[in-house]
Amino acid sequence: MNMTKKKTIFTAAVLLVLFAACVIVDLTLPSYHIAVTVIKKATVYALVAVSMNLLNGFTGLFSLGQAGFMLLGAYSYSVLTIPDGKKATVYQYFENGGLPFSFTDIFGGIFGEQVGTIVGMLIALLIGGLLAALFAFLIGLPVLRLKSDYLAIATLGFAEILKAFFQWNGLGPITNGSNLLKSYPTFNKATPYVIIAGLMIALIVLLINSTYGRAFKAIRDDEVAAEAMGINLARHKRMSFIISSFFAGIGGGMMAMYMGTIAAAPFKSALTYEILLIVVIGGIGSITGSVLASFLYIFSSEWLLRGLDSGTFLGINAPAVFKNGFRMAVFSVIIMVIVLFFRKGIMGDKELPNLLDKRPKSRKKKEAAGK
Amino acid sequence: MQELFPYLLNGISVGGQYALIAIGYTMVYGILRLINFAHGDVFMVAGLVMVYTTTALPLYISIPLVLAATVVLGFTIERVAYKPLRTAPRMSVMISAIGVSYLIQNLAFYITGGVPQPVTKPIPFISNTVSIMGASTKMVTLVTPVLTIALVIVLVYLINHTKTGMAMRAVSKDFETAQLMGIKINSVISVTFIIGSFLAAVGAMLYFTNYPSVAITSGGMPGLKAFVAAVFGGIGSIPGAVVGAFIIGLCEEVIKGLGYTTFSDAFTFALLIVVLCVKPTGLFGEKVTDKV
Amino acid sequence: MSKNVLKIENATMQFGGVVAVDNLNLEINQGEIVALIGPNGAGKTTAFNVVTGVYQPTNGAVWFNGEKIIENHPQGKMKKLYKGEHAGEYNNTIAPTPDVITKLGMARTFQNIRLWKSQTVFDNVLIAKHCRTTSNVFSAIFRLNRKEEAKQRAEVEELLKVVGLYEERNELATSLPYGKQRRLEIARALAAEPTLLLLDEPAAGMNPQETDELTAFIGEIRDKFNMTIFLIEHHMDLVMHISDRIYVLDFGKQIAEGTPEEIQNNQRVIDAYLGVAEDA
Numbered sequence: 001m002n003m004t005k006k007k008t009i010f011t012a013a014v015l016l017v018l019f020a021a022c023v024i025v026d027l028t029l030p031s032y033h034i035a036v037t038v039i040k041k042a043t044v045y046a047l048v049a050v051s052m053n054l055l056n057g058f059t060g061l062f063s064l065g066q067a068g069f070m071l072l073g074a075y076s077y078s079v080l081t082i083p084d085g086k087k088a089t090v091y092q093y094f095e096n097g098g099l100p101f102s103f104t105d106i107f108g109g110i111f112g113e114q115v116g117t118i119v120g121m122l123i124a125l126l127i128g129g130l131l132a133a134l135f136a137f138l139i140g141l142p143v144l145r146l147k148s149d150y151l152a153i154a155t156l157g158f159a160e161i162l163k164a165f166f167q168w169n170g171l172g173p174i175t176n177g178s179n180l181l182k183s184y185p186t187f188n189k190a191t192p193y194v195i196i197a198g199l200m201i202a203l204i205v206l207l208i209n210s211t212y213g214r215a216f217k218a219i220r221d222d223e224v225a226a227e228a229m230g231i232n233l234a235r236h237k238r239m240s241f242i243i244s245s246f247f248a249g250i251g252g253g254m255m256a257m258y259m260g261t262i263a264a265a266p267f268k269s270a271l272t273y274e275i276l277l278i279v280v281i282g283g284i285g286s287i288t289g290s291v292l293a294s295f296l297y298i299f300s301s302e303w304l305l306r307g308l309d310s311g312t313f314l315g316i317n318a319p320a321v322f323k324n325g326f327r328m329a330v331f332s333v334i335i336m337v338i339v340l341f342f343r344k345g346i347m348g349d350k351e352l353p354n355l356l357d358k359r360p361k362s363r364k365k366k367e368a369a370g371k
Numbered sequence: 372m373q374e375l376f377p378y379l380l381n382g383i384s385v386g387g388q389y390a391l392i393a394i395g396y397t398m399v400y401g402i403l404r405l406i407n408f409a410h411g412d413v414f415m416v417a418g419l420v421m422v423y424t425t426t427a428l429p430l431y432i433s434i435p436l437v438l439a440a441t442v443v444l445g446f447t448i449e450r451v452a453y454k455p456l457r458t459a460p461r462m463s464v465m466i467s468a469i470g471v472s473y474l475i476q477n478l479a480f481y482i483t484g485g486v487p488q489p490v491t492k493p494i495p496f497i498s499n500t501v502s503i504m505g506a507s508t509k510m511v512t513l514v515t516p517v518l519t520i521a522l523v524i525v526l527v528y529l530i531n532h533t534k535t536g537m538a539m540r541a542v543s544k545d546f547e548t549a550q551l552m553g554i555k556i557n558s559v560i561s562v563t564f565i566i567g568s569f570l571a572a573v574g575a576m577l578y579f580t581n582y583p584s585v586a587i588t589s590g591g592m593p594g595l596k597a598f599v600a601a602v603f604g605g606i607g608s609i610p611g612a613v614v615g616a617f618i619i620g621l622c623e624e625v626i627k628g629l630g631y632t633t634f635s636d637a638f639t640f641a642l643l644i645v646v647l648c649v650k651p652t653g654l655f656g657e658k659v660t661d662k663v
Numbered sequence: 664m665s666k667n668v669l670k671i672e673n674a675t676m677q678f679g680g681v682v683a684v685d686n687l688n689l690e691i692n693q694g695e696i697v698a699l700i701g702p703n704g705a706g707k708t709t710a711f712n713v714v715t716g717v718y719q720p721t722n723g724a725v726w727f728n729g730e731k732i733i734e735n736h737p738q739g740k741m742k743k744l745y746k747g748e749h750a751g752e753y754n755n756t757i758a759p760t761p762d763v764i765t766k767l768g769m770a771r772t773f774q775n776i777r778l779w780k781s782q783t784v785f786d787n788v789l790i791a792k793h794c795r796t797t798s799n800v801f802s803a804i805f806r807l808n809r810k811e812e813a814k815q816r817a818e819v820e821e822l823l824k825v826v827g828l829y830e831e832r833n834e835l836a837t838s839l840p841y842g843k844q845r846r847l848e849i850a851r852a853l854a855a856e857p858t859l860l861l862l863d864e865p866a867a868g869m870n871p872q873e874t875d876e877l878t879a880f881i882g883e884i885r886d887k888f889n890m891t892i893f894l895i896e897h898h899m900d901l902v903m904h905i906s907d908r909i910y911v912l913d914f915g916k917q918i919a920e921g922t923p924e925e926i927q928n929n930q931r932v933i934d935a936y937l938g939v940a941e942d943a
Contacts, residue, residue, distance in 0.1 A: 056462075142647075148462065148465075149406050149461065149465060150647055150651065152465065153602070153643065154643065157640030160595075160636060160637065161637040164633055164637035168634070169633070203804060206804045206806065207800070207804045210800075210804055210806075210808075211789075211803050211815075212793075212800050214789065214790045215790060217779065217790075218779050220781075221779035221781055222777050222779055224717075226779075227760065227761045228715065228762075228770075228771055228773075229765060229770070229790065229791045229851065229852075230762045230791070230793065230795075231762055231790075231793060231794060232760070232763075233762070239800060269595075270476075270588075270591075273469050273473055274473075276466065276469060277466075277470060284462075285781075323481070324481075324484055325477065325482075325485060328477040329478050329480070331477070332473050332478070335470050335473065336467075339463075339467050340455055343463055349781065
């Protein structure tokens with residue numbers, strides 16, 4: 001058996017085991033269990049982190065607009081799926097608020113309520129992604145001409161503008177102003193999240209390993225050489241920006257699903273920073289790293305380290321130290337240590353199949369030998 | 372016009388406060404080519420320290436304490452988070468800056484318990500109410516522009532007429548050559564951070580006099596706006612940053628005066644994007660050419 | 664007379680008040696190896712950058728395979744500053760970006776090697792094939808372009824065998840020794856399927872033995888790929904040995920043109936390289 005085949009089998013096996021584990025969690029635990037919540041939230045973060053990595057890690061464009069594109073996806077998803085019957089209560093401050101149609105009802109009428117709702121939800125997600133992509137297309141032309149840190153600050157600026165715009169009362173009949181949007185359909189179980197995010201990430205992996213992905217990496221490594229070898233910089237940068245935004249939009253829609261209610265306020269620059277730091281922890285330029293870091297991050301912050309905030313941790317009861325906010329403080333110290341001393345993150349630029357490569361750490365070797 | 376007058380007055384005041392923060396951004400960028408994302412949070416910490424010290428201590432101790440604490444914070448951030456990355460790619464340093472910002476906010480959340488700290492005992496005199504041409508405002512509105520301009524004049528004098536100032540100018544022109552000429556890069560950078568933090572502390576004391584409380588996110592927006600001001604004025608140029616800050620402060624307050632409060636933040640960013648696309652060097656910036 | 668591949672016509676490149684290339688005229692025919700030489704700072708690399716679209720000339724035109732691909736005339740600020748000749752003769756502005764010129768069939772190497780550092784030898788060459796793919800991003804994601812991809816991979820393997828880098832194909836480009844990195848850069852340029860190859864100081868930093876190998880290698884490439892080659896070089900051994908014709912630049916101006924023998928005996932060239940005594 002040659003190496004490539006071995007790697008494929010190894011990767012498939014790992015992914016299958018993880019997926020099975022998630023299905024088992026879903027079947028055995030109630031949907032309000034913390035494990036289900038962690039899986040849901042982590043998959044959403046993983047998708048957004050991977051989409052950010054595509055841009056920042058693989059194309060070398062330092063963009064900080066992720067929160068803005070997520071906002072677009074989240075709003076499109078919820079606005080399109082709030083059932084007609086619930087619009088009056090959701091848009092209580094805006095008479096006749098909401099769109100005159102709802103995907104949930106339209107597709108519910110065609111396919112029956114259960115299937116129709118799901119179809120409506122998926123199409124709404126897709127439209128959210130497309131809207132984010134469209135917005136990226138529009139701002140890409142001026143913004144992508146800027147160099148590194150100027151690009152970062154300009155994309156951050158666009159995200160803030162979007163946030164202000166969505167909170168504007170003039171748009172209230174659609175966005176509900178600065179009030180919450182709620183009552184839209186969501187998935188209770190974790191498996192649908194894993195399937196959707198998994199498919200999206202698979203698409204990104206396919207892109208990165210295609211001829212276009214290689215061109216992106218060439219731009220990252222040396223722009224001048226890439227252009228001299230016939231790669232149209234403007235076109236490829238815009239392509240990467242649009243694709244990344246599309247997936248961030250889908251991620252935003254899933255975020256809305258996960259949270260159950262949304263407003264524009266949480267989609268602030270701090271969210272982008274959080275995701276950027278996840279990408280850094282995982283390793284800039286590694287999809288596996290981004291996914292792994294998302295799960296580690298969400299798992300520890302939502303579950304493992306909860307005790308740091310609520311008085312008792314590892315059996316030590318010290319309410320004076322373990323009080324609200326200690327968890328995030330500890331977290332940010334860890335992040336700074338990674339940023340300063342382990343700049344490659346968990347995975348560097350390696351992916352899951354690379355774990356089988358010639359010079360792995362001893363633990364990985366045993367694992368490979370066991371297969 | 373009569374209705375807009377108080378807003379104009381406020382605009383000049385806010386502009387002065389932005390200017391004090393913007394100088395820190397522009398000086399650091401001029402020397403390290405780094406957007407110091409943590410600068411807004413340093414400003415917030417100065418506000419918090421002010422709240423804590425003024426309630427417990429007399430003014431002649433608390434004000435120097437605020438200045439000292441902020442300066443130490445700025446200095447420490449540079450030494451711990453930026454100095455080890457001197458030779459790393461620019462992206463790593465920027466990520467480190469974002470990490471520091473995240474760290475400061477989370478630490479502040481832990482210390483304050485996430486509750487905005489009320490400004491219970493604002494600094495007297497500048498928080499007194501005065502009335503100008505029929506508009507009632509706080510004394511700080513009048514003090515800010517005067518103090519800002521005085522500080523900028525002192526700063527520009529220092530940069531043009533002292534040895535350290537000369538070193539700073541040399542470093543911002545050419546980092547590597549300056550190093551080869553025997554300039555102690557690290558101390559120059561430290562001085563830059565110290566000056567920037569000092570001015571941010573002054574800005575914070577003036578700024579938060581106008582607000583009922585200091586929250587952990589209070590630094591983010593003024594920080595970003597001050598950065599926009601620095602870009603608008605031409606990053607690296609101190610007079611540019613000051614002019615840019617006053618323009619942004621005025622525009623913002625006028626927009627509020629016209630009833631579009633939601634868009635006052637968005638305006639700043641729209642301005643940023645227009646400036647970046649039309650004249651990336653800003654009002655007073657020098658042209659930087661890239662070598663192929 | 665064989666077909667004309669490249670023609671630089673009255674090209675002047677002026678940066679502010681500095682004239683880096685002054686009214687350059689140059690022609691290269693199919694199958695020729697033409698060298699551009701001159702002392703440091705003579706404007707050789709600038710001339711390359713004008714031809715490949717990195718810089719837009721201040722005035723003049725460039726023709727490639729009988730088609731005018733670049734043209735410009737002094738505009739804006741340069742109208743007043745312009746010091747060159749032939750100012751009124753060009754009226755259009757044709758300014759393609761480097762990638763467009765590469766697609767037309769011109770590929771180059773760089774004076775200071777610019778390989779893609781995180782990529783393997785194989786991928787460095789394969790990426791250069793990207794400009795020849797016909798598939799769009801969707802067919803690439805969904806692997807509908809398998810045939811094309813397989814064909815490109817086979818071509819790259821073939822190319823790597825020809826240039827003698829096949830054994831190292833899975834190594835990182837930066838782990839290669841210096842001489843092989845130069846070779847890889849040439850292979851990468853060839854992968855873009857050019858008709859004209861531009862080499863910017865291919866022997867820079869090489870020892871005599873490596874230079875000899877390179878000389879033979881360049882000759883092989885010309886013969887195997889029926890390539891036209893335009894090179895800048897300081898190693899006179901290499902230039903004199905391999906070139907069909909030589910152009911000499913000094914302070915941006917062309918001071919001589921001819922076969923290697925003619926250039927070796929040209930008094931102006933000798934003066935430019937060795938300097939002229941003050942009292943002479």
